Amino acid sequence: MSDYPLLSAFLTILWFFLWVMWFILLFRVVHDVFSDDSLNGWxxxxxxxxxxxxxxxxxxxxxxxxxxxxxxxxVRRAQAQEQAFRAYVREAAASAPTAGRSRADELATLAGLHDHGDITDAEYKAAKAKVLVP
Incomplete structure (x- = not known):
């Protein structure tokens, strides 16, 4: 048998997790202090x-x-990051190289995806119909 009973092991684990939670809270407070623009330097x-x-x-x-x-x-920082990400995605999608591609290029890409097995027959037919309809 061991000289370290189960309750002592449980309490050791509990103290360890409380210690980790304390440091997480401490770092979060320090991060908030430095990221708050409404506080002056003093x-x-x-x-x-x-x-x-x-x-x-x-x-x-x-x-x-x-x-x-x-x-x-x-919450405000998370919302600002989300808006910046959405704006970036919109900008990247608008300037995507597919915007100036011809129908033949798009059909060739679709055929390559279908031949490679990336899209099913039904998806290929639906995408092909979408490309061919003006």
């Missing part, structure tokens, strides 16, 4: 110093004081 320095000198109290105070706006900023 406020950023103050929060960073507070979080580094008294980490538990600093993170708790930051979450109480700025927790709601932290979530709102995260």
């Amino acid at each position: 406020a950023k320095a103050g929060w960073t110093l507070f979080v580094c000198v008294l980490p538990f109290l600093g993170v708790l105070a930051y979450l109480i004081a700025r927790g709601r706006s932290m979530g709102e900023r995260t």
Whole structure:
């Protein structure tokens, strides 16, 4: 038998995951401090110093004081990234080389896809009809 009982192993794993969660929260707070454009340099320095000198109290105070706006900023950044991605896809699709291709080129591409087995017979016929109809 082992000298390390199951409950001790469970508590060790629990403490390890709490430790990991703490560091994730700490890094998220520090990231939010530096990515917030509404804070001036002194406020950023103050929060960073507070979080580094008294980490538990600093993170708790930051979450109480700025927790709601932290979530709102995260959502706004995600929405801005989504809009930028959609704009990029629209721009890339508009400038795709297929825009200036002839019908013969598109039919040759479709035939190659069909011969290679990438599209089924039904998909090939539907795409071919789409290309041939003006």
